[in-house]
Amino acid sequence: MASHDESRTDQPDATVGGPPTLNADGAKVINFEDLARCGNEVWIRNGGQLYRLQQTRQGKLILTK
Template sequence: MSSNPNDDSNANPPELAATNLESSLRKIVRFSDLSRCGDEVWIEYEGKLYRLQSTRQGKLVLTK
């Protein structure tokens, strides 16, 4: 076994491995892909309608 402090063969403790797994399971969707025709998206969730809107300042606003 190596005693080299730069050896990273055991660099991923279980906590970090779980974090990496969680991040690999995330679904990432660009807002521009959702709002192809404008600056807002309407989302239906549990029977309620929400509006996700991009502002001129580059922020997102979610309203009921």
């Protein structure tokens, strides 16, 4: 999974708690904080598999199966 760099200027500015925004390619952008809702992890079910997306203390995201 690619890391996310907050200092990059090509990232759209999604508002916290607001609806998803679209980037230049038309893809939805959702803040991790909106997904995790006051936590540091979220579980994602995809194709019958369960994945854990967690944010580290350094702010990086880790996706594990």
